[in-house]
Amino acid sequence: MRARRLVAVASVSLGLVALSGCRAEPGTAAYIGDQRITDSEVTAAMNDLRTKNPTPTAAPDASGQPAAPGPQLPELADVVRVLVLTNVCEKVSAEEGYQPRSQVSADQAAQQLGLTPDTGYVREMAKLFTCLSGLPAEPVEPTEQEMADVIAAGRGGGNIPPEVSDEDAARQLDGEQLRGALGTKRVLAEAVERYDVTISPRYRPLEFPLLSFSGDVAAVSVPLGEPDSGAVTDVSTPTTDPSNANPDSDSHSHGEGTAS
Numbered sequence: 001m002r003a004r005r006l007v008a009v010a011s012v013s014l015g016l017v018a019l020s021g022c023r024a025e026p027g028t029a030a031y032i033g034d035q036r037i038t039d040s041e042v043t044a045a046m047n048d049l050r051t052k053n054p055t056p057t058a059a060p061d062a063s064g065q066p067a068a069p070g071p072q073l074p075e076l077a078d079v080v081r082v083l084v085l086t087n088v089c090e091k092v093s094a095e096e097g098y099q100p101r102s103q104v105s106a107d108q109a110a111q112q113l114g115l116t117p118d119t120g121y122v123r124e125m126a127k128l129f130t131c132l133s134g135l136p137a138e139p140v141e142p143t144e145q146e147m148a149d150v151i152a153a154g155r156g157g158g159n160i161p162p163e164v165s166d167e168d169a170a171r172q173l174d175g176e177q178l179r180g181a182l183g184t185k186r187v188l189a190e191a192v193e194r195y196d197v198t199i200s201p202r203y204r205p206l207e208f209p210l211l212s213f214s215g216d217v218a219a220v221s222v223p224l225g226e227p228d229s230g231a232v233t234d235v236s237t238p239t240t241d242p243s244n245a246n247p248d249s250d251s252h253s254h255g256e257g258t259a260s
Contacts, residue, residue, distance in 0.1 A: 029080050030225065031198040032087045037080065039200075045079045045120055052119045072114075074121060077203045082124050084197060084224050085188070085208050089131040092191040098136065104129040135187050139179035146182065147174065150219045157217030173219075181211035181220040188222045199225030 030037040053073060074082075092098070109126040110117040117123075142150070151169050154160040160169050188208075199206050207221035 029200050029203065030084050031196070032084060032091070033195045035087065037083050037087070041083070042076055042079050045083075045124075046076060048120045049073050049079075049115070052116045077206060079121060080199070080203045081206050081208050081224055082121065082128055084199070084206070085222075086124055086128040086131065088188065088191050088195060088197065088224075089128060089135065091195060092187070093131055093134055098134040100130045100134040102130065102133045104133070132184070135184055137180040137183040137187070139176060140182035140186060141179060142174060142182060150178065153217055153219050154213050157213050157215050159213040159215070159217060178211065178220070185210055185220060185222045192222065192224055197225045 025036070027039050028036050029039050029042050050073065055073075104126045106117040106123045106126045109129060110119070110122045113122060113125060115122050147170050148166075150173060151160060151166055154169065154173070155162075164172075188210075204225065205227050206224045207218070208224060209216075209218035209221045211220040212218050
């Protein structure tokens with residue numbers, strides 16, 4: 001059997017030195033430079049999500065079959081990471097003159113997320129996907145450690161069969177899509193460090209997946225802010241409209257994705 005395919009989300013993966021932050025103003029979820037994302041903003045976004053995407057009752061349908069489960073709502077940490085990364089992406093794009101290569105509508109994001117288009121979180125995701133499409137993603141050859149991390153994630157999520165050797169998995173997974181994801185991660189990781197992103201301890205560790213296996217198993221992620229320990233750590237570790245892509249192919253896209 002072959003290792004399953006990767007699904008691009010945005011693209012990025014590289015080492016990042018994360019320093020413990022000293023900023024901890026009450027009521028603050030995150031800092032991006034001197035800008036704050038407050039707990040009240042995060043709570044308001046979650047209330048909006050729940051109001052506009054109510055969980056359906058489990059009552060059986062007309063045929064007597066149990067009702068299909070509704071979409072799983074994002075969690076507080078999901079809201080924080082999207083707000084943070086959108087801010088980071090827009091700041092670096094404005095400074096460097098990056099222009100989106102594609103525009104993602106709220107309807108497109110809603111279809112991907114399984115949520116209603118008028119949800120604030122959905123609109124924010126559409127903005128993020130649009131912004132990510134404009135970031136440069138010069139292909140980066142994975143280091144041995146980066147490839148080992150990708151393979152370990154794939155095995156942990158059941159996406160790489162036990163009979164497939166690490167060498168075969170590496171040959172199948174190493175392609176333009178993975179290398180583009182690593183390139184985008186480099187751009188974002190440098191911006192996260194430059195803007196001194198600090199995340200409240202209640203949301204750590206916080207990462208944004210740029211390339212994933214099926215089942216939402218992250219293959220390549222960009223760390224946002226400090227690691228959970230608060231120590232100095234060397235952290236190694238998604239097309240606007242993510243789509244399945246064969247890791248053997250040379251296709252590559254920006255956005256949030258999965259490796260299946």
